[in-house]
Amino acid sequence: MSLRLSARVDLDGVVHKHDKSGFPLTELTLALPSGVDLRLLRRAARGQKSGKEDVTARLHVEDEDGNRRTFNLVFVRSSTKDFVYGIVMQLDFNPRHNLEHYLSGYVMRDTEGAPPFLDFDVEIRPINASPLLEAAQGLQDTLNGSDTLESVTISYQGKSATLTSQTRAATSAALTQAIRENRESN
Known part of the structure; x- marks a missing residue:
């Protein structure tokens, strides 16, 4: 039995930095829409951190040409800004991801709510302990x-x-x- 959550999210921030080992990574802050099941997100974050559950978190992005790209993410922390709940997700930095290209269409769009969209989904699958x-x-x-x-x-x-x-x-x-x-x- 698996639990799923899918939501159309807004991008609140992108930060490129290095972890403690010196490896580059990207942190994305995603603003969640109201009505999202926060308990499921907390369970996913805890399950991914402890390794007790198999958690898959993905961000699907389309560029202006309609090409769809999927990025696998890791939970970092939650955030609240201006009464909007958000999550900070980590993506291993890879220049071949071409992340900025895919996000530029989202950032430069004329009106909010217009395509391209950012679709976020999480799936939790319990791991059989024995x-x-x-x-x-x-x-x-x-x-x-x-x-x-x-x-x-x-x-x-x-x-x-x-x-x-x-x-x-x-x-x-x-x-x-x-x-x-x-x-x-x-």
């Missing part, structure tokens, strides 16, 4: 549907688990109960 759990569930389903398999032992990084079929587990529990009752009566 692929072993998914594999174990598949094996358990196979065991429960089988007449011949009784148990399967799986191991991963020095840990092991034995999965038993429901019929074997029920039979084993009944035998254990019968043995206990037999011991108590003697």
Whole structure:
């Protein structure tokens, strides 16, 4: 299950600078329209920073000729200016991106709300924390549907688990109960 958010945004600022390692980067400040789900954006930013969720943030820009370009972005921080909520996104600087060319049509347009547009979208996909759990569930389903398999032992990084079929587990529990009752009566 993934969560998506798409919005037409306004460009509030572009800054070219260097990170702590000296690599060039570009920070874009995007002004969000009212009604955008800010909780989803916060979740995306936190998920991207922690690595617990697979987050894809993109900015789609068209130039004057109608050529569409997509830029992958990374969340930096949020901002508020003149009661307008914005987000600061980072883009690794690459002169081949030709970012200024694509943004020039947006900046130089005659009227606000006229093309070209800046479309921003975010997708959040949860990461399965343990692929072993998914594999174990598949094996358990196979065991429960089988007449011949009784148990399967799986191991991963020095840990092991034995999965038993429901019929074997029920039979084993009944035998254990019968043995206990037999011991108590003697």
